[in-house]
Amino acid sequence: MEILSFLARRIAQGLVIVFLVSGLIFTLLRVVPGDPVRLMAGGMAPEALINEIATKMGLRDPIPIQFMRYMGHVVRGDLGESFVRPANGASTGGSSFDDSTRGARAKVLDLIGETLPMTLQLAGVAVAMALVISALIGIPGGLAPGRWPDRLAFYVSSVFISLPNFWLGIVLTLLLSVKLGWLPAIGYGGFAYTLLPAFVLAVELSPVLIRTLTGSLASIMQEPFIAVGAVRGLSRRRIIANHALRNASVPLLNLLGVQFSGLLGGVLIVEYIFDYPGLGLLTINAVLQRDFPLIQGIAIVTSAIFVFINIAVDLAATMIDPRLEY
Amino acid sequence: MTRAGVFGASAMVLDPAFLCSSAMAQTSKPMVFLSAENITGNWDPTAHTTLSQKNVEGFVMGFLTRTPMRLDDPEKTNYELATSIKLLDEHRLEIKLRNDIKFHDGKPFKAEDVKATIEYGALPDRPAQWYPGPTSGLTITTPDDYTVIIDTTKGGYPADLFIFLASFLPIMSATDVKGGPSGPLTQRLNGTGPFKFDGQKGNSTVLKANMDYFHGAPKISEIHFNFVGDATTRMLSLLNGEASIVERLEPEQVATLTKNPKIKTSTIVSVENKYLWFRCSKPPFDNPLVRQAACHAIDRASVLELLGSAGHESSNFVSPVKFGYIDLPNYPKFDPAKCQELLAKAGFPKGKGLPPLEYIVSVGFYPKTKEYGEVITGMLQEQGFPVTLTVLEPAAWNERLYDRPGGGPGHMIDCGWSTGSPEPDLVLRTHFYSKSKRICGIVDPEIDASLDKERNAPTLEARKKILQTETMPLLADKVPALSLFTSVMIHAMQKDLDGLFIYPDGSMDASKATNG
Numbered sequence: 001m002e003i004l005s006f007l008a009r010r011i012a013q014g015l016v017i018v019f020l021v022s023g024l025i026f027t028l029l030r031v032v033p034g035d036p037v038r039l040m041a042g043g044m045a046p047e048a049l050i051n052e053i054a055t056k057m058g059l060r061d062p063i064p065i066q067f068m069r070y071m072g073h074v075v076r077g078d079l080g081e082s083f084v085r086p087a088n089g090a091s092t093g094g095s096s097f098d099d100s101t102r103g104a105r106a107k108v109l110d111l112i113g114e115t116l117p118m119t120l121q122l123a124g125v126a127v128a129m130a131l132v133i134s135a136l137i138g139i140p141g142g143l144a145p146g147r148w149p150d151r152l153a154f155y156v157s158s159v160f161i162s163l164p165n166f167w168l169g170i171v172l173t174l175l176l177s178v179k180l181g182w183l184p185a186i187g188y189g190g191f192a193y194t195l196l197p198a199f200v201l202a203v204e205l206s207p208v209l210i211r212t213l214t215g216s217l218a219s220i221m222q223e224p225f226i227a228v229g230a231v232r233g234l235s236r237r238r239i240i241a242n243h244a245l246r247n248a249s250v251p252l253l254n255l256l257g258v259q260f261s262g263l264l265g266g267v268l269i270v271e272y273i274f275d276y277p278g279l280g281l282l283t284i285n286a287v288l289q290r291d292f293p294l295i296q297g298i299a300i301v302t303s304a305i306f307v308f309i310n311i312a313v314d315l316a317a318t319m320i321d322p323r324l325e326y
Numbered sequence: 327m328t329r330a331g332v333f334g335a336s337a338m339v340l341d342p343a344f345l346c347s348s349a350m351a352q353t354s355k356p357m358v359f360l361s362a363e364n365i366t367g368n369w370d371p372t373a374h375t376t377l378s379q380k381n382v383e384g385f386v387m388g389f390l391t392r393t394p395m396r397l398d399d400p401e402k403t404n405y406e407l408a409t410s411i412k413l414l415d416e417h418r419l420e421i422k423l424r425n426d427i428k429f430h431d432g433k434p435f436k437a438e439d440v441k442a443t444i445e446y447g448a449l450p451d452r453p454a455q456w457y458p459g460p461t462s463g464l465t466i467t468t469p470d471d472y473t474v475i476i477d478t479t480k481g482g483y484p485a486d487l488f489i490f491l492a493s494f495l496p497i498m499s500a501t502d503v504k505g506g507p508s509g510p511l512t513q514r515l516n517g518t519g520p521f522k523f524d525g526q527k528g529n530s531t532v533l534k535a536n537m538d539y540f541h542g543a544p545k546i547s548e549i550h551f552n553f554v555g556d557a558t559t560r561m562l563s564l565l566n567g568e569a570s571i572v573e574r575l576e577p578e579q580v581a582t583l584t585k586n587p588k589i590k591t592s593t594i595v596s597v598e599n600k601y602l603w604f605r606c607s608k609p610p611f612d613n614p615l616v617r618q619a620a621c622h623a624i625d626r627a628s629v630l631e632l633l634g635s636a637g638h639e640s641s642n643f644v645s646p647v648k649f650g651y652i653d654l655p656n657y658p659k660f661d662p663a664k665c666q667e668l669l670a671k672a673g674f675p676k677g678k679g680l681p682p683l684e685y686i687v688s689v690g691f692y693p694k695t696k697e698y699g700e701v702i703t704g705m706l707q708e709q710g711f712p713v714t715l716t717v718l719e720p721a722a723w724n725e726r727l728y729d730r731p732g733g734g735p736g737h738m739i740d741c742g743w744s745t746g747s748p749e750p751d752l753v754l755r756t757h758f759y760s761k762s763k764r765i766c767g768i769v770d771p772e773i774d775a776s777l778d779k780e781r782n783a784p785t786l787e788a789r790k791k792i793l794q795t796e797t798m799p800l801l802a803d804k805v806p807a808l809s810l811f812t813s814v815m816i817h818a819m820q821k822d823l824d825g826l827f828i829y830p831d832g833s834m835d836a837s838k839a840t841n842g
Binding site: 085105170178181273285 | 528529562568720722
């Protein structure tokens with residue numbers, strides 16, 4: 001019962017957050033320079049035609065009215081159609097004003113549906129890599145505070161946090177793909193194309209995870225219940241695995257939820273550099289083309305994902321540590 | 327199951343090869359072209375002027391003739407779908423066609439297809455507008471299945487204007503054209519060229535070899551024409567072998583790539599000139615004196631120096647590979663004293679009294695544009711022009727590019743113009759005729775009269791003379807735009823990609839190419 005009430009409360013909060021984010025993005029898109037109708041209709045379109053199309057599409061109505069109309073469609077599961085992309089999903093440009101024959105435009109939900117799994121795959125592999133890197137470096141560091149494994153963890157996380165992801169992406173591509181030919185890098189032609197961009201994202205995610213794991217593990221190893229474990233005759237390996245790491249994983253888990261929001265920023269750049277056909281590349285092209293419905297749709301879906309992940313993380317944390325309240 | 331059994335089972339399921347397999351293992355043999363520009367959402371060749379889509383059409387569609395347009399012989403013509411093109415008299419052109427060609431959908435190619443293509447493409451509502459006059463000014467007859475006669479008597483202009491256009495206009499199937507602007511033309515390309523349109527998946531256009539191609543089946547089985555917006559990504563993809571060929575290289579990238587033994591580059595003086603377009607329909611550039619003064623403030627040699635291998639010197643409004651090109655003796659040269667004299671004459675001594683001016687350039691598509699935009703802004707400021715530079719990404723720049731009632735945004739804007747034909751009117755008439763004036767917005771009866779005079783010349787020789795001695799010098803006097811230089815088209819490709827012919831507009835003939 002308690003869990004249901006927790007879920008209901010958090011989902012209600014989440015809906016408010018998604019609504020506010022949508023409203024903010026919707027408003028900002030309409031006040032920035034660049035008329036999407038001119039992009040749709042083409043630079044040569046006469047002003048009268050621009051106004052006619054804009055009026056027909058309701059783009060000259062007050063922003064609150066436009067927003068409420070848009071949200072009315074969203075609650076019915078309709079995120080609208082892309083302003084510029086045809087149904088085959090190609091990124092387009094160079095349209096002309098009196099061309100009424102550009103064929104069916106792509107549905108925003110379809111475009112997101114095609115690219116989101118790619119980004120989730122990339123993000124999933126990146127998080128898995130980041131956790132492995134963090135565990136390999138952070139656990140020894142936490143178990144030996146002040147000694148060389150701790151210092152190594154500090155140096156590694158300092159180096160990782162100093163590496164810009166676009167630079168690292170280019171350097172790793174030159175090294176691992178161009179020079180050594182070990183990994184493919186550009187575009188997507190199979191799972192192997194995920195590894196290099198995921199590693200770049202993992203390097204971006206790891207420093208905070210390493211520091212958190214090192215700090216929390218070092219602190220937990222000083223707790224009385226750890227010392228008591230040895231008195232109870234438990235082996236050091238069992239104390240660390242079953243007690244210390246379990247407790248240390250709670251702050252790590254909470255941090256992962258926050259890190260996912262950072263991951264989106266990284267995904268934008270990394271997908272662009274690697275031409276990886278995910279939500280990040282779709283977002284960049286949508287912004288460059290002023291494709292308002294697509295940008296809005298992506299904003300709603302990503303904010304909903306963040307809300308969902310944070311609810312899931314809180315739920316998982318309370319399961320790991322029953323002392324935490326729902 | 328024992329622990330060993332569990333590991334054994336998982337080993338059967340998981341193939342660790344993907345973790346260490348070479349990038350090359352997943353790269354197939356098709357020619358992969360990475361384009362710097364995206365296509366439009368409509369495959370109708372008359373619905374756009376987008377260069378990347380013209381490039382796709384170059385692989386798929388058939389043309390009556392092709393013109394290689396090289397500096398040493400800019401007017402050379404190769405016959406393709408046509409076997410001969412003959413001027414019967416001033417207003418009648420006879421085109422004889424091959425009789426052994428089929429469209430990719432199986433329809434035999436006949437005179438009706440040429441007639442339908444021209445009559446449809448010249449309709450006033452078709453966005454591309456490559457034709458010298460509307461359909462109503464044309465009478466096209468087909469005495470037999472393989473002869474077309476174009477009669478321009480009703481339009482009042484000479485029929486020889488179609489000679490150069492023949493190399494540029496893709497021939498569509500009459501059956502497709504019958505479907506109109508909402509029919510099959512919008513959905514896919516159907517041509518007679520060496521490659522068939524197979525499909526569009528996201529940003530990748532897939533073309534497959536046309537085994538019935540009349541010059542012989544291409545050796546390359548597939549072409550993947552992919553839009554990749556980032557120049558560094560395109561170069562990395564070429565370096566790791568995933569891309570076969572990339573376009574629009576920055577000069578610095580050329581320097582890096584020429585050192586790589588696996589890569590070769592191709593540089594061609596293109597049909598594209600880069601221009602500084604004045605907004606001629608609003609002050610202060612509605613005054614020719616101010617335009618001339620601005621032109622004399624710009625040292626084009628410095629711009630070319632900055633461009634390095636990406637620019638070619640030219641002193642005309644069209645590329646040196648276009649019909650009628652000459653280095654114009656009166657083309658504006660860098661002359662600060664002359665600039666000051668003209669400014670004073672216009673009533674703005676040392677620039678005093680000029681309103682704040684905006685110069686708009688793009689970044690991310692054309693090489694080095696932001697950089698030379700900064701240089702030109704500095705030069706104009708030095709002579710007293712109160713100019714500020716606005717640098718925009720391509721979508722925002724494109725949104726501001728064209729003329730509007732009352733003048734387009736800003737006071738000057740940068741843009742290139744590229745058309746794959748020697749025909750100079752695809753630039754001159756498109757931009758400087760009062761009814762077209764795409765970017766600069768100039769309305770000048772004297773220029774109109776001169777453009778009509780050269781268009782209506784009875785022979786090509788007479789036309790060339792009028793262009794070189796009247797029309798082009800007049801434009802150099804009135805300078806509705808300043809052509810800064812001619813672009814050099816730079817492609818880089820894998821060394822084992824052989825036999826590819828690149829036209830000066832960037833389109834390619836891959837019918838005889840081999841890839842490894």
